[in-house]
Amino acid sequence: VVSGANDGLVxxxxxxxxxxxxxxxxxxxxxxxxxxxxxxxxLVVSGSHHGMVQICDAxxxxxxRAWAGHLAAVNSxxxxxxxxxxxxxxxxxxxxxxxxxxGSEVWSCARHxxxxxxxxxxxxxxxxxxxxxxxxxxxxxxxxxxxxSAAxxxxxxRxxxxxxxxxxxxxxxxxxxxVRSIDAHVDYQVxxxxxxxxxxxxxxx
Numbered sequence: 001v002v003s004g005a006n007d008g009l010v011x012x013x014x015x016x017x018x019x020x021x022x023x024x025x026x027x028x029x030x031x032x033x034x035x036x037x038x039x040x041x042x043l044v045v046s047g048s049h050h051g052m053v054q055i056c057d058a059x060x061x062x063x064x065r066a067w068a069g070h071l072a073a074v075n076s077x078x079x080x081x082x083x084x085x086x087x088x089x090x091x092x093x094x095x096x097x098x099x100x101x102x103g104s105e106v107w108s109c110a111r112h113x114x115x116x117x118x119x120x121x122x123x124x125x126x127x128x129x130x131x132x133x134x135x136x137x138x139x140x141x142x143x144x145x146x147x148x149s150a151a152x153x154x155x156x157x158r159x160x161x162x163x164x165x166x167x168x169x170x171x172x173x174x175x176x177x178x179v180r181s182i183d184a185h186v187d188y189q190v191x192x193x194x195x196x197x198x199x200x201x202x203x204x205x
Contacts, residue, residue, distance in 0.1 A: 002044050002058075004032025010046045012058060024061035034076050038083045043100075045086050047074030053088045055100065065103050069096055076149045080173070081156040089147030095161045095169075097176065107176030109169075143167060149192040153199045160202050162190030168204050 001013045008030055012022040024044075031049035037058065038045070044058050051070035056063055072091035079086055085106065086098045097106040145164030152159055158179065159171045168182040168190055184190060184204045193204045 002035045002037055004035045004046055006031045008032060008048075010035055010044060010056065012044070022058070022061050024056050033073060036078045038079045039081060040083055043079075043083070045077045045079060047077040047088055047090075049073045051090065051092070053077060053086065053098065055086065065098075065100060067098055067103070067105075069098075069105060069108070070094060072146075075147060076151075076161075078151060080152050081154060085156075085173070087150050087152065087159055089150040089161055089163075091146040093143050093145065093147060093163070095143070095147055095150055095159065095171065095176075097159070097173065109171055109176045109178065143169065145189070148190060149194075151194045153195045154197060155199055158195075158199070160193045160195060162193035162204050164189045166190060168193055168202060170202070 001015045002010065004010050008025055010024050010032055011020055013020055030052065032046050033049060034047040036045050042058055043055050043064060045055050047053050051068060051072055051074055053067040053074055054063060055065040070088065070090040070092050074088050074090045076089035077086060084100055086100055088096050094108050096108040099106050143161065143163035143165050147161050147163045150159055150161040152173065157173050159173050160168060162168050166183065166185045166188055168184040170179040172179055190204050193202060195202055
């Protein structure tokens with residue numbers, strides 16, 4: 001079992017005994033908001049309040065990869081079924097896909113990816129809550145609110161995401177192109193999403 005907490009630690013525990021097997025901390029001591037094992041159980045990915053995505057060796061705790069590509073809290077992380085990619089969803093409205101082997105960003109999908117002709121700005125308050133000021137002319141792509149949850153389809157070809165804006169979006173995992181947008185929860189935030197085992201249905205809440 002892997003868990004993350006407010007103390008900035010990611011811990012692996014034995015589910016049979018409850019005993020702690022390993023504890024690891026990243027380069028930035030921040031609240032850990034989400035964690036997950038790779039399909040083969042050899043790696044652990046975590047996302048933090050400070051926008052960091054980190055991969056560690058599940059046997060030693062050694063850092064394998066670390067990305068600081070988000071400007072706000074990372075709420076959701078997970079490996080692709082083949083373990084070669086990692087997604088992250090954040091309060092900065094971004095859904096990002098990372099390559100585990102190379103450490104490079106594969107794609108990033110967000111509403112506030114500007115063309116340079118509009119102005120989108122960031123602000124932060126005393127409680128470290130982040131806000132995005134969106135220009136009305138900003139091209140619409142992705143969510144217009146914080147991304148709370150994301151998941152790969154069983155075949156790894158799609159990524160589904162849910163956000164504060166009440167929408168559920170299906171993205172092509174290879175390109176990041178939006179395949180479908182669903183107004184699943186009008187006037188409510190989408191806190192969690194997932195695919196059915198056969199990949200034919202999506203559940204959201």
